[in-house]
Amino acid sequence: MNREQLEKTLNASVYATQVFSIYREQIEEDYKLDKYLSLLSQCEIVQLTQKTLQDFENEQQWMKLLRVLRARLMFRWIWQDVNQLTNVVQLTKELSDFADVCINEAKDFSKKPLLEKYGEPIGCDGLVQDLIVIGMGKLGAQELNLSSDIDLIFAFDEQGETNGRKTIDVQQFCILWGQKLIYLLDHITADGFVFRVDMRLRPWGDGSPLAMSYAGLEKYLIQHGREWERYAWIKARIITGMEKGQELLAMTRPFVFRRYVDYTAFSAMRDMKSMIEKEVVRRNLQDDIKLGAGGIREIEFIVQVFQLIYGGAKLELQDRQCLVNLEHLAEVDLLAPSVVRELKDAYIFLRRVEHAIQALNDQQTQSLPTDEDLKARLLVGLGYSNWCLFLSDLHKKREVVKAQFKLLIQENIDGQVVEKNNEDLQQRLNVYLDERGQQLVEEFWSSNAVKKLPAQALERLKAFWPPFVELILDSESPQTALLRLMPLVESVLRRTVYLVMLIENKGALQRLIKMAVVSPWICQELTQYPVLLDDFLSMDFELPTRLDLQDAMRHQLLRVEADQIEDQMRVLRLFKKSHVLTVAASDVLAESPLMKVSDALTDIAEVSVETTLHLAYRAVADRFGFPVLKSGQRCTLDTKGFIVIGYGKLGGIELGYGSDLDLVFIHDLDEQADTDGLKQITSFEFALKVAQKFMSLMTTQTLDGRAYEIDTRLRPSGESGVLVTSLRAYGLYQEKSAWLWEHQALVRARSIAGDDCLREQFEQIRINVLTQIRDVQSVQHEVLKMRQKMKDHLGSNETEKKSGIFHLKQDAGGIVDIEFMAQYMVLAWSGTKPDLARYSDNVRILEDAARLGTLSNAEAQALIQAYLSERAESHRLALANHNMQVQATDWQDTREIVCKLWQKLIDPTAENVLDSQ
Incomplete structure (x- = not known):
């Protein structure tokens, strides 16, 4: 051995001297093998550790072998450090690699006796659960020092239970597993220890279970994660359970790294x-x-x-x-x-x-x-x-x-907010405010809510107010913007981090003010559900694609436990609200085309329906087992024998911001056959419970509102009919019993979710019904009668008409007239021109009518342009929280186009309908 280097090592370290006296022969042998000059790669450390542990008789010997190896390596690391044969980065990497392999070996060793006693831990998904070990602090960053503790967190993917003769739940299995792992590394024997293990960085620290499910960890971080924990999770790294662990780590990233520039970190850092x-x-x-x-x-x-x-x-x-x-x-x-x-x-x-x-x-x-x-x-x-x-x-x-x-x-770097002269600013603002607006501001600053704010929150509010007012003054309508945004400011007073985010994201604040001028509806959504501000601040204002929506929903539901109904409903509601808000922002700020806006709103609804059906079906199947198809085949989640039909605006791919969903539920189950669960019900009862569960998930009023309002009255026999109908009964009803207006509704029907095979069968029933040969005059008569009934009940009254009011949807020349003409063409002419029945949306029906020669190109395009113009205005009115009544003079030309075609196609007597108004 190099005597000079050895002497320096022993003089620098009491511990090294003790190790050398005990393990001199092994150390001298180690020195001969690598001369203490070489550096160790991760692979070499793994091989060395595994070779050391390949031959042992019992647990005590396993622990001794690992502790002796640790002492020899520590001597080597001190030697290299003292003699400057390594550097800080290399040394800390080798120490961390050794910790990694020790954790993995201890994990594998500690599992064997648990398997013998309890069997494999099986999650709700039927998969074997692994113990996910997360390295925190210096271990996570691969920066371990010579005598570091190792900070760990234990997690597992899903709840469940073991499959052995004696069963325990997965969490208890993982707790026992983790306890043994800690003992193998941390316990001090005559040979010392391997690593001191610190578990205090787990949720709730020492007061919580040693191992937590992925869903539990995610819920904790979202609801209770503290600022210092964001710092801790920066360095988190998966040590074992790599596949599921990486998913878990990806889940923590939004908690740690906010999508916006987050200047609140300065304040939190100063506090720490x-x-x-x-x-x-x-x-x-x-x-x-x-x-x-x-x-x-x-x-x-x-x-x-x-x-x-x-x-x-x-x-x-x-x-x-x-x-x-x-x-x-x-x-x-x-x-x-x-x-x-x-x-x-x-x-x-x-x-x-x-x-x-x-x-x-x-x-x-x-x-x-x-x-x-x-x-x-x-x-x-x-x-x-x-x-x-x-x-x-x-x-x-x-x-x-x-x-x-x-x-x-x-120093006070919180956004480098410079105090402005609030008095001067308020005087400038008052120029644009009427008495009501000025009073609102005065009442806000003198309110108990502001007076009772903690010092930090009040400081943030005062920092927010000047830039907020400056941008308000730059807006098109300062009074309107202020009146609409003040309730939002009040709603986040207890979560003033949002105010800081808006200060530091000036572009987002400008967009918010612009949207406020256009849409009180958007302001109301954000005020009622401030959590949506998180998404608003990171919006790119591009319309979401169907794939984006599916991925977002899948990710949000991925770690919600199957029995956590409230969490599922929260995901459904916030998914819908946040993505509709994105569409509205794109509509207002990017002026996205109407058809693309409707497509996006429809996609949001369809993904919500698909997901809700899956959740409802799984919940009923978990309780009662699976039903039987008409074919005799036992159902699975893949062949569920159940579909959801969308009618109206959903079926027609024309949803607006406030649209409810017209839905019909259809099954293809053997209604008398029993399910295969421990508690059995008939397959018909199964289908009914799925529909009821679906309705509950979608429409129950929670703190986050409802996902959607749902109308099921278009099902066979309406409100007097059963909630869910068999495919055969549905087909017979449409062929034998349905009224013509129900066939009108069927024009805009479309299968939305469920069993693919059953969806195809529904589409065939729809085509067969719509392409029947019908008497044209009879169709005209029934359509006209239904249309008049709607005008009488929903349109403008005579007084309103005389005062120049036009109901954009229900009055003559409005949206419903165009919809009825499209439906009339399908019912009257698709018997000889079946292509007219292909599509459920009005625009493509009108395009096909022109292609097939039942309308001229000019007529079809005139109707399409009128339809799109009126629908675009209806969207604008919905965002502005206005009803559908507009000034008739602004729509005279459009109405004349629609009424002339109405007269030509359906009602020759409607010649002077506009003149009469």
């Missing part, structure tokens, strides 16, 4: 730093090179605060390692390269000091020694000739860190 400083003083830790002023923790804080502020937008800042992120901060111009160089130099220096301190006695400490012998050893480890020279260099490094920390964190 203040707490640490108090602890430093209380415990007399001024000489702690980690927690003391200018220490390692302050460098980490500088890096992490920028990660939390900008990491959602700048993905390169989501790296776990401090040195890597310092480089990235220079690359994205958040820190000057010179500052980064100084901080990197200080960090590496401080980490070397940390290692030298911990090498003294293999203790988890970062405090400078006071004992003279230990001071002398520390100087040997760091290569200094005297203590004063070392302290001088240490002081210089810490002063650099202190200065940067003060500059970046301790």
Whole structure:
């Protein structure tokens, strides 16, 4: 062995001296093999550990082998560090790789006795559950020091139970598994320990179960995750259970890295730093090179605060390692390269000091020694000739860190909000406000809600108000914008982080004000459900695609437990509201085309219906087992024998913002056959319960409102009919018993969700019914009669007509006239021109009518343009919370086009309908 290097190692570390005296022969053999000059790759560490543990007789011997290996490696690492044969990055990586392999080996070893006793842990999805071990802190960042604790969190994918002779639930199995893993690594024997294990970073800390399900962890972070936990989760890394673990880690990213620029991190960082400083003083830790002023923790804080502020937008800042992120901060111009160089130099220096301190006695400490012998050893480890020279260099490094920390964190950087002259600003605002508006502002600032705000919340509100008013003054209608947005401001007073987000996202605040001027409906949605602001602030205002919506719904429901009905309903409601809000924003701000807006609104509804059907079907099947198809085949979730039909605007792909859903439920089950569950019901009862469960999931009023209002009166026999109908009964009803108006409704019917085979059969029934040969005069008569009834009940009254009011939907020349003409053409002519019955939306029906020669191209295009114009106006009115009554003079030309074609196709007597009004 190199005697000079050995002597230096032993002089630098009491612990190394003890290890050498016990394991001298093994250490000398290790030295011969690699001369202590080579560096270890991850693969070599894994191979070395596995080779060490390949031959043992019992648990005690397994624990001894791993502890002896740890001691030998620690001696080697101290040797290399003292003799500068490695560097901070390489050393911390090797230590972390060793921790990883020890955790994996302990996990595998501890599972075997549990399997023998309880069997495999099986989740609700039928899959074997794994123990997901998450490395936090320095282990997660692969920055372990020489005597680090390892911070772990245990999780598993799904609840369930074991399949052995003695069964326990999956959570209890994973708790026992984790407890054994900790014991194997943490327990101190005659040979020492492998790693001290700290589990306090798990949700609720020591007061919670040792292992938590994915869904439980997600729910905790969403509902209870604290600011300091965002910092902790920056460094989280999956150690075991890689496949499911990566999904879990992806779930935590939005909690850690907000999609907007999050300046609240500065304030939270100052609060955390203040707490640490108090602890430093209380415990007399001024000489702690980690927690003391200018220490390692302050460098980490500088890096992490920028990660939390900008990491959602700048993905390169989501790296776990401090040195890597310092480089990235220079690359994205958040820190000057010179500052980064100084901080990197200080960090590496401080980490070397940390290692030298911990090498003294293999203790988890970062405090400078006071004992003279230990001071002398520390100087040997760091290569200094005297203590004063070392302290001088240490002081210089810490002063650099202190200065940067003060500059970046301790000054009032919260968005660099400059106080404005509120009095002058209010006077400018008052010019645009009437007495009601001025009174509203005065009442707001003198309200109990504002007076009772905590100091930090009040500070945020005062910082928000000037830029808010400035942008209000720049808007088209300051009074309108202010009156509509003040309730929203009031609704978030207890969650003023939203105000900070809006201050720092000026573009989002401008968009919000512009939308407020156009749409009180949007303001009301955001006021009633402030959680939607999270999505609003990150919107790109592109209309969502069907695939985007399906992926979003799947992701949001992925970790909701099957029996968590309230959570399922919350997901359904917020999914619908947030995506409809996106469509409305795109409509208002990007002026998206009407047809694309309706397509997107329809897609949102269809994805909601598909998902709700799946949830309802699964819930009933879990309780009663699966039903039997008419064919005799037992159903599964894939062949469910159940479909949902969309009528009206949903069926016609023409949903608006306030549209309800007209739905009909159809099954193809053997109604008398029983389900195969422990508690059996007939297949008809099964279908009925699925429909009822569907309705409950969709329409139950919760704190998040309803997903959709649903109307099922278009089912066979209407309200007097059963909620769900067999396909055969539905077909017979349409062929033998349905009124003509029900066939009119069928024109706009379309299968939305469920069994693909059954959906095809429904479509064939629809085509067969619609393409029947009908007497044209009879169709004209029935359509005209139904249309007149609707005008009488829903249209403008005579007084309104005389005052120049036009009901955009129900009056002559309105939307319903065009819809009725399209339906009339399908019913009257598709017997000889079946292509007319292909589509359920009015525009394509009219296009086909022109293609097939039943309308001229000019007539079809005139109707289409009239229809789109009136529907576009109906969307605008819905966003403005107005009814469908408009000024008749503004629509005279459009109405004349529609009425002339109505006269030609259906009612020759309607010649002077406009003149009469």
